[in-house]
Every structure is written in structure tokens, then in C-alpha cells.
Amino acid sequence: MRTSEALRRRARLVSGLIVGLVALSGPAWAAPPPVAEPGGCTVKPGFPASAEIPWAQERLGFERVHALATGAGITVAVVDSGLNVNNQPQVSSLESTKPTNVMGGGGYGATDVNDCEDYGHGTRVAAIIAAQQEDGVGFEGLAPDATIMPIKYRDSSSQDVGGDAAAVARGIEAAIAAKVDVINLSLQSPDTPELRAAVEHAKAADIVVVAASGNNDGQGVPALYPAKYAEGKDFPNVLVVGASDANDAIAQFSITGDYVGVAAPGVGILAPTQIQGYYAEDGTSFATPFVSATVALVRERHPRLSAEQVVNRIKATADRPGVSVPDAGYGWGIVNPYVAITAERDDSRILPQQAKLPAVPAPNLPEPPDHTLRDRGYAVAAGLLGAALLFGVGSIAWRHTAERRGATADGTQPRG
Incomplete structure (x- = not known):
């Protein structure tokens, strides 16, 4: 069992590296060219479904999480x-x-x-949260029984996730009116009075708002909203998500800041296209839905927790990266859905401002012990035993042959 787990962990690492290398080798795999679909949509076809479990799902332990919670009864906008x-x-x-x-x-x-446009950003985000399990397909959502409320605030004609702040605010207000439990905001927007008021209303409605930290294009992109609302104490219901890779390192593109709450897998993230097949992409946009799904799991499992308590629980139960937390890139660590739903803790306790805590790595079993000397001993013993058996069998065979020739083992003639 331990050997199998160790091999699985190595395979997961290799898989993540392959995904990254393939994505870097050219855009054709990461983002297939658009095609016209009957009915007017322009969509990107993906690659065929695979039974292989994506690295991010292995990292977050979907199988053991789903034995305890699936997001049933929770609505994610x-x-x-x-x-x-x-x-x-x-x-x-x-x-x-x-x-x-x-x-x-x-x-x-x-x-x-x-x-209907060629990128399908919203479809992919929703799928990471709640895509259904399908026979022969490794990919599935982290909270497959959660209900999705799709709110369209923009077209999906490009990877640009910026947009009209007024439309984002209207989307948040629509989610509040529908009495959702969590709002996923894989987007960036300017700070406006309307947007700030909408997030304030979400706080009053006890709704967790999960926002992407944003992607840095290498040009020194400043931190944008709604993520920066998590700075300070005004919005304890806002949880900001950075992106990590298959090695648990923070992605280079992930914008950092003291408002980052946790990190989640955001490199080479596999998800369905709008029409058929799958492809992998990078971005805090695709790390964020893993955390929104975790919120859904926590709110299913612990329905009496307030939005602020849910946020604190997810921060407190994250896998710590071996640095002082909170960290500008990791926040409080990499989200751990299983521990978030199972930990016994006082959720009214406020997290410290800064804590030098011991690292908590991913929940893997240790490497198998080195049994080289033991195995060599077994080999020597087996060799000696084999030699003894061979000698014994040989002696019996020689005696039997000698008796058939009319002589005893000591060379004397038998009595007549």
C-alpha cells in the first residue's frame, strides 16, 4: 500500500510536469482553435476524455472527500x-x-x-465546482451535488477576465437576491462604489465571496478588486485565492498580497470545453472554483457556521507550505477540503495576524522503508536453503541409483 502511494505521488508529479511542458510547447493543446458550432456558437473543441485522474484532483483528495460531503443542498453563484x-x-x-x-x-x-463564445471561461469554472461523475472519465467536480447559479456578466470572447464593474455588482446583487451560499468571482474589476456596496450586501446576507487574486502578465499588474477587499477587517466573508502548481509552489503569474487567504491548484487545470473534450489551462480563475467548492462542502457539513467562520476554518485547515503564515502567495496555505470538513476546532476562534507554524505537507503516506539489507539477508538464506535442498535431493537420487545397481551406499553387496 505504501509503495503504491509513493509511486502514485511520483506519477502525479510527472503528470503535472508533462502538462506544464505540453502547455508551454504550443497553444494548440492548451487552447484548441475555435470552430463554428451549428446554431451560431463559436467554441473550442477539446481532446478526448481520459480515465486518468487529473493531478489537481489527486492533490485535493476528491475520493475521500466525496465519501463525506458532495455539496448537496448548497448553491454556488x-x-x-x-x-x-x-x-x-x-x-x-x-x-x-x-x-x-x-x-x-x-x-x-x-x-x-x-x-456561446470561443473561450468558455464560465463553463470551465462551473465544471470545476460541480461537474458530474461520468463512467470512464477521470475529471469531475469537487462538489458534484452543489447547485450552480450561472450569472452572465460578460461575453467569453477572450481570456480577459476584466469587465464592467457595474455588471459584476449587478451579478453579485442577483446572487444575493437568490439567497445563494457562496459566490465565485474568477474575475478582476476596478474598485467602484457599486461593487463595494454589493460585496457589503453579500456580507450582510452571510454569503461567502471567493475571489481570484488575479494573474500577473509580467508587466507589474496591480492588485485588483474584488480581491483587495479582503485587505483589512472590513470584509471577513471574502476569501481570496492564489494559484499553486503540482510541486505545491506558487505559480509565477499568481498575484500576491496580504489579502490572499489560501492557494489552490491553478496550473495545468483540466476542465471540459463547451462542446466536447477537455483541455488544460493556467490561472487563478481556475484555482478559485476549487475553493468555492470547498466552501460548499463545509457549508453542507457544518450548516451553522457563519460566512466568516467558514472562511476561518478553510484558512486554519490549509496545508501549510513551510513558511510563516499568512504568506503573500500562499495565504494560510494550500486548501485541504478533507481537513476543512473533518477538523475538530473552535470556529469562533480568530486566526492570529502572523504565526510561525510547522509545515503541514500534502496528506501522503511516507516513503516505504529501505529493506535492502533485509532483502539481501533473505536472498542469502534462500540461496543456502536451496543448496541444502539440492544436496539432499541429490543424495537421495544417488542412493536410489546405487541400490538399483545392486550395491548399498557403502559399497557392500546386499544379503541374498
């Missing part, structure tokens, strides 16, 4: 580019409710949220 449920079985079968389009101003009565 995904304020993004919408949701395409027309073609992808794992997405079309997930539970969704109250689709809302807040583009173009006005109220939020429109229900057309089809993620």
Missing part, C-alpha cells in the same frame, strides 16, 4: 461568462438554477446565459 450545457455531458447533467444575465444594464430578469 458563478458570476462569469455564463454556462453552456448543450453539449458536454458532465456539464449538462449538473444541477443549475435561476440563470441570470446582467449584461447591458438594467435589472437581472434575463435568463439567456449560454456561454
